[in-house]
Amino acid sequence: MIKKWGLLAVAAMLLFTLAACGGKGNNSVNSDASSQASSSAAASGETVTLKFLNISEYMDSVEFKAFLDRFQVKYPNIKVDPISVPHEQYINKRNIMLASGEQVDLLWGNGVEQFDAINKGFLMAIDEAAKEVDVDMTKDFGDFKPDKDGKYYRFPIQQNNWMLYYNKKVFDDAKVPYPDEKVPMTWDEVAEVAQKITNLNGKEKVYGMFYNNWGMYFYGYGSQLNNGKFYTDDGKVNINAPEFVRSLEWMNDVMNVKKAAMPIAEFIQNNTDFLSYWNGNYGMVVGAQWYAQLAATKKDKFPRDWKTGIAPMPVPSEMAGKHMNWSSIDSLAVPKNSTHAKEALILAKEYVSDYTLSTGALPMYTKVAKDNYFEELASALKDDDITLEQVTYLFGGDPAVINVEEKPVLGAPQEYESTFLDIISQYYTGAKKVDEVLNEVKVKVDAAIEEQQKN
Amino acid sequence: MLMSQNVRYTIRSVIFLLIGLVFITPLLWMVSTSLKFENQVFERPFVFIHWGQINWDNYRQILTETAFPAWLWNSVFVVLISVVLRLLLSALGGYAFGFLKFRYSDTIFFFFLMTMFIPYQLTLLPQFISFRFIGLLDTHWALIIPNIVDILSIFLMRQFFLSFPKELVHAAYMEGSGIFRSFIKVALPLARTPLLTLGLLSFFMIWDQYYQPLIFLHSKEMYTIPIGLQSFQTQFGKQYALQMALACLAIIPVLGVFLALQKQFIESIVSSGLKG
Numbered sequence: 136m137i138k139k140w141g142l143l144a145v146a147a148m149l150l151f152t153l154a155a156c157g158g159k160g161n162n163s164v165n166s167d168a169s170s171q172a173s174s175s176a177a178a179s180g181e182t183v184t185l186k187f188l189n190i191s192e193y194m195d196s197v198e199f200k201a202f203l204d205r206f207q208v209k210y211p212n213i214k215v216d217p218i219s220v221p222h223e224q225y226i227n228k229r230n231i232m233l234a235s236g237e238q239v240d241l242l243w244g245n246g247v248e249q250f251d252a253i254n255k256g257f258l259m260a261i262d263e264a265a266k267e268v269d270v271d272m273t274k275d276f277g278d279f280k281p282d283k284d285g286k287y288y289r290f291p292i293q294q295n296n297w298m299l300y301y302n303k304k305v306f307d308d309a310k311v312p313y314p315d316e317k318v319p320m321t322w323d324e325v326a327e328v329a330q331k332i333t334n335l336n337g338k339e340k341v342y343g344m345f346y347n348n349w350g351m352y353f354y355g356y357g358s359q360l361n362n363g364k365f366y367t368d369d370g371k372v373n374i375n376a377p378e379f380v381r382s383l384e385w386m387n388d389v390m391n392v393k394k395a396a397m398p399i400a401e402f403i404q405n406n407t408d409f410l411s412y413w414n415g416n417y418g419m420v421v422g423a424q425w426y427a428q429l430a431a432t433k434k435d436k437f438p439r440d441w442k443t444g445i446a447p448m449p450v451p452s453e454m455a456g457k458h459m460n461w462s463s464i465d466s467l468a469v470p471k472n473s474t475h476a477k478e479a480l481i482l483a484k485e486y487v488s489d490y491t492l493s494t495g496a497l498p499m500y501t502k503v504a505k506d507n508y509f510e511e512l513a514s515a516l517k518d519d520d521i522t523l524e525q526v527t528y529l530f531g532g533d534p535a536v537i538n539v540e541e542k543p544v545l546g547a548p549q550e551y552e553s554t555f556l557d558i559i560s561q562y563y564t565g566a567k568k569v570d571e572v573l574n575e576v577k578v579k580v581d582a583a584i585e586e587q588q589k590n
Numbered sequence: 591m592l593m594s595q596n597v598r599y600t601i602r603s604v605i606f607l608l609i610g611l612v613f614i615t616p617l618l619w620m621v622s623t624s625l626k627f628e629n630q631v632f633e634r635p636f637v638f639i640h641w642g643q644i645n646w647d648n649y650r651q652i653l654t655e656t657a658f659p660a661w662l663w664n665s666v667f668v669v670l671i672s673v674v675l676r677l678l679l680s681a682l683g684g685y686a687f688g689f690l691k692f693r694y695s696d697t698i699f700f701f702f703l704m705t706m707f708i709p710y711q712l713t714l715l716p717q718f719i720s721f722r723f724i725g726l727l728d729t730h731w732a733l734i735i736p737n738i739v740d741i742l743s744i745f746l747m748r749q750f751f752l753s754f755p756k757e758l759v760h761a762a763y764m765e766g767s768g769i770f771r772s773f774i775k776v777a778l779p780l781a782r783t784p785l786l787t788l789g790l791l792s793f794f795m796i797w798d799q800y801y802q803p804l805i806f807l808h809s810k811e812m813y814t815i816p817i818g819l820q821s822f823q824t825q826f827g828k829q830y831a832l833q834m835a836l837a838c839l840a841i842i843p844v845l846g847v848f849l850a851l852q853k854q855f856i857e858s859i860v861s862s863g864l865k866g
Binding site for chain 2: 190191192194195216218219220221222223224227228231232234235236237245339340405406407408409410411413414415416425429430435436437438439
């Protein structure tokens with residue numbers, strides 16, 4: 136008798152708890168079912184729920200919540216179900232959701248991540264759907280080119296705008312004049328200046344040049360030399376090209392010969408973070424607009440007793456006088472299993488028109504008024520004696536800027552970057568020669584590209 | 591002789607002190623970082639605390655601008671329910687496989703054990719699809735259910751019940767108890783020590799789980815502490831000071847559980863070790 140009652144009690148408890156906690160999940164099932172409706176559901180008055188996958192830093196902000204409120208007022212029939220994921224695990228979650236057939240209507244990604252999704256066949260071409268929401272992909276984003284086979288898969292949000300940040304105190308202490316506001320230094324000049332302003336004998340070491348353990352700090356100079364040709368014409372790895380060899384050798388000269396940058400072993404051992412530049416012990420760093428939005432304008436989080444300056448991106452001597460940029464585009468995309476492409480692009484259009492500016496980035500969408508962006512940024516940097524004219528020129532307002540690829544994005548981009556970074560330290564620690572490490576990268580990534588093509 | 595004893599004692603103390611330092615250094619770094627500004631985190635030379643510039647704002651941000659209380663509650667809820675149900679099922683399973691025995695029980699148990707060799711990552715996608723099918727995605731039950739049945743726990747309880755004195759249960763049978771009642775009244779109370787060990791180990795293991803909540807939960811308000819910790823990461827890097835402030839707050843319940851049950855925990859480890 137007791138056994139029967141016990142079993143009954145356990146069964147009842149499980150049933151009760153499962154039923155009680157299944158509520159949210161059931162809703163998602165309903166929303167899945169409703170999403171089987173036609174793509175013009177919102178237009179016909181039916182409510183559509185869009186699942187929007189994005190990284191935490193863009194989705195957990197007060198500004199994003201305010202944007203969603205405005206969006207709901209403007210489009211009451213399009214509900215947004217935000218799925219916010221920490222960036223470190225974003226790709227894993229995205230892959231599992233898309234591979235399982237889970238409904239996702241819009242997803243964020245940087246250049247590497249979106250091309251990875253295109254290569255995996257996760258995304259749909261958006262040319263037609265864009266037309267339906269009155270967006271001309273060929274004109275409304277400047278010189279943005281089709282992604283694959285003449286089709287657009289990405290709805291661009293923003294493009295990185297790179298420049299040279301420098302610490303005026305370090306320059307003053309070394310009695311070295313500041314970089315020119317308009318004329319870029321060549322990389323050779325940067326190396327010389329970095330050596331002059333380095334001081335390793337003081338109470339705290341001051342390195343003339345700061346770098347991050349990211350690919351472009353090693354191969355970016357080469358990308359400027361060969362117009363971002365990370366792949367050969369047959370789609371294989373081109374990292375062993377002479378331009379990239381020269382680029383890596385330049386960094387070796389600065390780091391190991393001129394001793395003007397932290398040795399890579401020390402950099403990795405110290406777990407040096409990209410924001411470490413803002414502790415004041417470095418003279419120069421090449422950084423994009425995110426340095427301003429994350430640190431330079433946020434003195435409450437990054438207190439400093441020195442002024443920062445900004446100057447154009449350094450260039451190879453062959454390109455002297457030219458304003459250059461490493462281009463990397465963050466974008467939104469519509470997965471193939473979305474049944475609401477049109478509504479997803481309505482959300483994408485509003486995201487770049489209404490929200491992107493509040494993240495501190497300049498939207499590529501040309502129909503957005505941008506003057507306020509430059510004015511607010513200049514105002515936030517006025518204590519550093521940075522002018523509106525400088526901000527406008529360097530933060531995306533120069534139409535003559537020459538963009539080259541910031542990093543490889545086409546074949547096996549994730550493997551390309553991670554393999555490069557895994558192996559490259561062997562050159563900078565003197566364990567291997569530059570040709571050896573670059574050839575090793577080529578062999579490994581070519582194999583990954585071939586594997587990808589088979590699939 | 592006395593001198594040499596003192597020397598030995600001093601040397602031993604220094605060694606233990608150094609070992610203790612190795613273990614406590616990450617905790618000290620965590621506390622130190624939680625009171626710094628982001629650009630001070632990896633400064634050289636290392637400063638333990640900038641006394642004139644302590645950044646309490648990290649804690650204010652965690653407590654007022656994040657869903658930390660919800661994350662904490664979610665973690666506690668998931669861990670408590672999971673541990674209680676896991677202990678119940680492990681005890682039942684262990685009793686069945688170790689004490690009762692039945693036809694093909696060893697063969698069935700062998701198949702159970704084989705599932706331990708499947709890498710967890712391989713099961714993520716099928717689990718995700720299953721939970722979506724039954725509508726459990728984005729609910730805490732997607733975290734609890736896979737934790738309830740743990741083969742290692744069943745294995746440990748089986749080992750305990752293998753050497754369980756049959757006379758005690760037979761005496762209960764003689765007095766009219768059935769299988770279930772004799773389990774509840776006789777076997778379970780005597781399994782308190784291994785269950786406590788298992789409970790504490792499970793508590794720490796489930797508390798730290800990261801992939802399951804990452805994959806199965808979509809809504810921020812459903813997150814558990816480990817995922818909350820990762821949300822201070824941007825695409826360019828981590829906000830270590832904020833992460834460490836959250837970690838300092840999140841460690842309080844774990845420390846509380848450990849301190850409250852420290853004596854029993856150590857006793858049970860020693861005791862179950864002797865039995866094993």
